[in-house]
Amino acid sequence: MFRPIADIKPGPSLGFTFDGSPMTARAGDTVAAALLANGIQACRQTPVSGAARGPYCMMGVCFDCLVVIDGVGNRQGCLVPLREGMRIETQAGRRHPDGGQS
Amino acid sequence: MIAINAIDQLAEPYDIAIVGAGPAGLAAAARAAELGLSVLLADENPAPGGQIYRAVTTTPVAKRDVLGEDYWKGGALVERLTKTTASYAPGCTVWSVAPDEEGGFELGLSLGGRARLISAGQIILATGAQERPFPIPGWTLPGVMTAGAAQIALKSSGLVPSGRTVIAGCGPLLYLLAGQLAAAGADIVAVLDTTPRRNWLSALPALPDFLRSPYLAKGLKLMAAARGKLSFRTGVTALAAQGADKVTGVTVTRGGKTETIACDALLLHHGVIPGINLSNAAGCAQHFDTVQHCWTPTVDDWFASSIPGIAIAGDGAGIGGAESAALRGEIAALDAVRRLGHLTEGQRDSHAAPARAELARSLRGRRFLDLLYRPAETFLAPPANETIICRCEEVTAGQIRDTASRLGVTGPNQMKAFLRCGMGPCQGRLCGPTVVELIAQVHGVSPADTGYYRLRPPVKPITLAELAALPPSEAAVKAVVR
Ligand code: FES
Numbered sequence: 001m002f003r004p005i006a007d008i009k010p011g012p013s014l015g016f017t018f019d020g021s022p023m024t025a026r027a028g029d030t031v032a033a034a035l036l037a038n039g040i041q042a043c044r045q046t047p048v049s050g051a052a053r054g055p056y057c058m059m060g061v062c063f064d065c066l067v068v069i070d071g072v073g074n075r076q077g078c079l080v081p082l083r084e085g086m087r088i089e090t091q092a093g094r095r096h097p098d099g100g101q102s
Numbered sequence: 103m104i105a106i107n108a109i110d111q112l113a114e115p116y117d118i119a120i121v122g123a124g125p126a127g128l129a130a131a132a133r134a135a136e137l138g139l140s141v142l143l144a145d146e147n148p149a150p151g152g153q154i155y156r157a158v159t160t161t162p163v164a165k166r167d168v169l170g171e172d173y174w175k176g177g178a179l180v181e182r183l184t185k186t187t188a189s190y191a192p193g194c195t196v197w198s199v200a201p202d203e204e205g206g207f208e209l210g211l212s213l214g215g216r217a218r219l220i221s222a223g224q225i226i227l228a229t230g231a232q233e234r235p236f237p238i239p240g241w242t243l244p245g246v247m248t249a250g251a252a253q254i255a256l257k258s259s260g261l262v263p264s265g266r267t268v269i270a271g272c273g274p275l276l277y278l279l280a281g282q283l284a285a286a287g288a289d290i291v292a293v294l295d296t297t298p299r300r301n302w303l304s305a306l307p308a309l310p311d312f313l314r315s316p317y318l319a320k321g322l323k324l325m326a327a328a329r330g331k332l333s334f335r336t337g338v339t340a341l342a343a344q345g346a347d348k349v350t351g352v353t354v355t356r357g358g359k360t361e362t363i364a365c366d367a368l369l370l371h372h373g374v375i376p377g378i379n380l381s382n383a384a385g386c387a388q389h390f391d392t393v394q395h396c397w398t399p400t401v402d403d404w405f406a407s408s409i410p411g412i413a414i415a416g417d418g419a420g421i422g423g424a425e426s427a428a429l430r431g432e433i434a435a436l437d438a439v440r441r442l443g444h445l446t447e448g449q450r451d452s453h454a455a456p457a458r459a460e461l462a463r464s465l466r467g468r469r470f471l472d473l474l475y476r477p478a479e480t481f482l483a484p485p486a487n488e489t490i491i492c493r494c495e496e497v498t499a500g501q502i503r504d505t506a507s508r509l510g511v512t513g514p515n516q517m518k519a520f521l522r523c524g525m526g527p528c529q530g531r532l533c534g535p536t537v538v539e540l541i542a543q544v545h546g547v548s549p550a551d552t553g554y555y556r557l558r559p560p561v562k563p564i565t566l567a568e569l570a571a572l573p574p575s576e577a578a579v580k581a582v583v584r
Contacts, residue, residue: 001245001366002261005286009162009260026259028160030148033259041244041348048496052347054244058251059153060146061232061377062493063527064242072215074527074563078254079193081148 002036016086025082032058032065032077035088043067043077044091066091103184106142106191109213112220113189116142118438119209119222121196121380124152125424126416126431127228128179133435135186137444142222143183144194144211149258150180152230153250154424157258168285169257170278172320172424179428198559198581199225199384199412207411210560210581217568219578224411224438227381228431231374231417234396234477235532236271237484237491237499240343241370249279249371262288265366268352270294270341273475274321276371281327292363294354295336296372298478305473315467339480343368372477376418379529383557385409390550393472394421395482396535397554404437405430413438421472422465429461483539491540492533494526502537506544513553514538527563530555 004026012027018040025034032055035043042052044066055065058078065077068089077088106112118134120127123145131143151158155176163169183190191213198210206223233248240246249269255261262283267290269280280293312318340355344362351364375396382388382399387408391398398420405413415434416427433454440450484491487500501521511517514524514537523537524530530537534555542552560582572578 001264002255002259003264005163005168005256005260005262007164009164011162026162028157028162029259033255033261036255037259037261039264046496051242051496052244053242053493054348055247056242056251056493057233057248057532058254059232061528061531064493066527072565074565079146079148081193 001039001041002033004037014082014084016082016084016088018088019090027082029082030078031067031069031075031080031082031086031088034082035067035077042090103186104189106189106194106213109211109216109218112142112191112211112218114142114220114222115206116140116189116220116222117442118142118224118226118435119144119207119220120226120228121145121199122152122228122230122416122418123147123150123190123192124154124228124230124416125176125179125428126230126418126434127152127226128183128431129428130226130228130415130431130435130438131188131190132179132182132186133432134439135183135188137439139439139442139444141186141188142191142220143188144191144196144209146193146195148192150183150190150192151176153254155179156254161257162260163256163286169282173257176424195562196380197562197564199227199380200559200581201409201411202577205411208577208581212562212564212568215565215568216571217564219572219581223442225413226431226434226438227384227412227414227418228416228427229377229380229418230427231421232377232531234372234375235536236370236372236481237489237536238341238343238370238481239486239489240345240349242490242493243343243345243349244347245345245349245366246343246368246370249276249369250374252283252367252369253279256282256286262286263367263369265289266291266364267367267369268292268294268363268365269369269371270296270338270352271371272297272477273371273373274317274324274471275374277324279369279371280332281324284331290332291365293332293334294338294341294352295334296338296341296478296481297336297475299337301474301476305470308470308473312467312470316464317467317471339478342486372481373475374417374421375535376420377531378418379531379557379561381407381412381414381418382554383559383561384412386412386414388554390548391420392550393469395472395476405434406437411441422468426461426464429457429464432457433461483536483543491536492521492523492526494528494533495522497521497523497533499536499540502540503544506541512541512545514541514555515553517541518555524555529557529561
């Protein structure tokens with residue numbers, strides 16, 4: 001889990017939901033950073049064993065930050081900038097190229 | 103600078119397409135544009151700077167000394183680019199690079215959920231580095247991250263781990279991060295140093311050069327800052343992350359004794375290695391660098407790859423750090439401009455001379471660091487069978503060793519066919535080096551003799567919706583299916 005540093009530059013915040021719960025984060029955050037800042041550590045379950053995973057590299061390499069964003073699955077949360085009103089969900093089950101879940 | 107925010111704003115063909123907006127890509131794009139060429143700089147991240155200068159124009163970290171003076175140098179590189187006519191496309195993924203029929207190249211790009219093929223005369227890959235895989239039992243637990251990940255969260259979002267934090271591994275970036283996080287107010291309960299003591303022996307011959315290098319003063323300052331404030335434990339020979347569905351502690355072995363330290367975040371770092379997926383998939387020859395201990399694209403003095411027209415600049419062609427990356431970008435750009443006929447060889451050489459001199463200076467002492475901080479065998483090829491190696495497909499060290507010895511598998515591509523390691527979405531980025539290491543160990547050969555994954559475009563998964571947006575041309579089929 002992460003928290004903002006003490007003397008962070010003030011900035012506007014954005015509202016979004018994660019698995020239905022309303023949350024806010026700083027404008028400029030990526031989806032993965034916004035989740036970490038809200039105490040969310042796990043954002044997907046693996047297709048093989050169902051184990052919980054969360055962001056590992058934050059730079060587009062590991063794909064452990066995969067989430068469903070506004071109904072589109074398998075998005076790399078660490079590369080997508082957060083937008084107002086985003087509906088973010090846990091990525092569960094087997095990966096389908098177009099985001100469906102099973 | 104022309105900002106490209108939608109895929110139909112791309113005004114192809116470009117003289118030069120550059121992939122990656124870290125120091126190498128920024129410098130290459132600026133230099134080529136200053137010389138009057140049309141340039142596209144495509145970058146996956148939302149803002150310029152790469153990872154080392156991540157968010158340098160947008161960071162919410164107000165106190166400059168938290169990130170250190172070197173970080174802010176990235177601002178000048180971005181500013182230089184903004185004064186040119188180069189096109190810059192953030193949030194743009196390049197998933198394929200292939201020669202076209204006219205002697206140029208075709209790039210497969212995705213931006214905002216849409217894909218497109220564009221053409222360019224010359225290509226400079228500046229895709230930088232990634233963290234070396236650090237496979238230990240439990241490294242897939244939420245709460246275990248790379249040191250680089252924590253640094254990115256700090257730079258781009260002003261975030262620090264909120265609970266008890268343990269940092270483990272070795273190398274200059276680890277000590278830098280420890281200092282930065284401490285300055286930012288994180289609760290660092292331990293720094294677990296894995297530097298193998300016998301590395302001093304192999305590194306010693308390179309020491310004189312290091313002593314005359316710019317690294318020395320910087321390094322000593324870093325170490326002093328980190329060590330003064332933090333609880334350092336050296337001689338660490340084994341690590342395991344503990345926890346059920348998130349990390350709750352780390353088990354540490356040193357001097358034959360094992361203890362468990364409770365923590366809420368575990369940050370791992372064993373140095374960085376070139377990100378080679380795009381250059382590998384484009385067909386650029388690669389070799390195993392025995393000093394940096396990693397697969398590296400083979401380049402010449404102008405950072406030209408084995409494929410004429412594709413250059414690889416910056417850490418993606420061997421780790422040299424931010425300063426050297428910018429210089430290598432500059433030099434690669436001059437040669438690309440020369441190849442396009444806008445500079446003579448003589449002009450290229452004289453333009454490049456100052457950058458070359460600087461480059462030699464910036465790389466001095468590197469060898470010492472590479473040898474000193476080379477991770478121990480037990481971290482490169484984990485002995486514990488249950489250690490997950492391929493995070494995507496959840497393939498363990500035991501399975502890989504077993505398949506290598508029982509079924510006589512001698513190379514990573516064959517291993518992929520048996521165990522699916524490297525077939526998940528990360529396409530081997532986090533298992534490739536370890537799979538190679540384990541196979542090499544089982545058969546008693548070197549990683550160089552074992553080879554590496556043969557990669558194919560697209561190097562990032564693209565969706566059916568993106569594919570559907572591509573024209574149904576032969577080129578499109580070739581870019582995606584091989
Ligand atoms: S956290 Fe690794 S790809 Fe997003």
